[in-house]
Amino acid sequence: MENEIRDFFxxxxxKPADPTAFKLELNARLAAVEQIKAYHDREVRRLRRIRRxxxxxxxxxxxxxxxxxxxxxxxxxxxxxxxxxxEGASTVAPSLISWGVACLVVGLALFFPLRHVRRQRRSIF
Amino acid sequence: xxxxxxIRLASAEQESLRRFLLSLxxxxxxxxxxxxDALVNAYVSxxxxxxxxxxxxxxxxxxxxxxxxxxxxxxxxxAPLDSPAARAVPGPEAADxxxxxxxxxxxxxxxxxxxxxxxxxxxxxxKPVKEVADILEMPAGSVRAYLTRGRQHVKDYLEKWKTR
Numbered sequence: 617m618e619n620e621i622r623d624f625f626x627x628x629x630x631k632p633a634d635p636t637a638f639k640l641e642l643n644a645r646l647a648a649v650e651q652i653k654a655y656h657d658r659e660v661r662r663l664r665r666i667r668r669x670x671x672x673x674x675x676x677x678x679x680x681x682x683x684x685x686x687x688x689x690x691x692x693x694x695x696x697x698x699x700x701x702x703e704g705a706s707t708v709a710p711s712l713i714s715w716g717v718a719c720l721v722v723g724l725a726l727f728f729p730l731r732h733v734r735r736q737r738r739s740i741f
Numbered sequence: 742x743x744x745x746x747x748i749r750l751a752s753a754e755q756e757s758l759r760r761f762l763l764s765l766x767x768x769x770x771x772x773x774x775x776x777x778d779a780l781v782n783a784y785v786s787x788x789x790x791x792x793x794x795x796x797x798x799x800x801x802x803x804x805x806x807x808x809x810x811x812x813x814x815x816x817x818x819x820a821p822l823d824s825p826a827a828r829a830v831p832g833p834e835a836a837d838x839x840x841x842x843x844x845x846x847x848x849x850x851x852x853x854x855x856x857x858x859x860x861x862x863x864x865x866x867x868k869p870v871k872e873v874a875d876i877l878e879m880p881a882g883s884v885r886a887y888l889t890r891g892r893q894h895v896k897d898y899l900e901k902w903k904t905r
Contacts, residue, residue, distance in 0.1 A: 621892070625864035628845065632759035633769055638776070639752070645781050646744055653785075 663730045670722050678715035742787040751780055754797045757866055758804055764861045765808055767850050775811055779804035794875055801876045848898035856891035859884050
């Protein structure tokens with residue numbers, strides 16, 4: 617019985633149209649997909665490179681700022697003059713704060729374009 | 742997987758995939774469009790294909806999901822046995838073979854998506870229950886239940902039209 621039904625189904629199966637046109641269209645679509653993929657990969661690579669460069673620049677600038685503050689101490693706000701702070705903290709703290717703020721700003725500035733590119737890619741595919 | 746490899750594997754499955762989708766949605770242009778979408782989706786995610794399932798199982802699963810996505814929001818094509826759509830089908834003057842086949846395909850077209858897909862994969866594409874279960878992402882027991890119910894529904898439709 618099962619085999620009879622199977623034979624019947626297979627004998628009466630519909631036949632899809634010409635496969636050549638289908639293959640041509642598929643090739644064109646796959647080529648387009650590859651182009652979009654390559655473009656997005658390039659964008660992600662570019663943004664990653666910028667992030668690495670910014671990180672290195674941040675390290676160098678942060679180091680330079682710290683050295684500058686150590687060599688040329690400045691008048692600090694009252695908060696940082698707290699006697700309970702460990703020795704040297706009042707000198708290093710401002711540079712660390714400015715360094716942290718700079719890193720945060722740069723990090724956020726790079727995070728959004730990267731996220732945008734990734735989302736764009738997900739929405740396309 | 743390179744594009745050439747993908748095309749080679751996809752070409753081997755292309756005809757049965759298109760036939761399955763054509764039987765599933767009953768519209769050649771729509772079936773080909775869904776097949777193209779499925780193949781593009783499969784190509785994009787081909788890096789995630791680890792070979793745990795057969796390529797054809799994986800491809801049919803993507804195609805079935807594309808079909809479901811495409812059908813979502815559209816008017817439901819299925820009809821209960823005593824609905825006007827089911828009653829409106831031509832009757833016994835369709836006694837020759839060609840018409841009997843048309844009746845069969847019309848009856849299959851009236852089944853709910855999952856029953857129809859299970860019947861087509863099992864009988865038309867000759868896939869074992871385990872593979873049908875993988876494609877439809879359900880346990881093998883559910884596939885057997887859908888097959889039994891689907892067969893019964895088709896039989897009911899055909900008998901109902903015959904008695905008219």
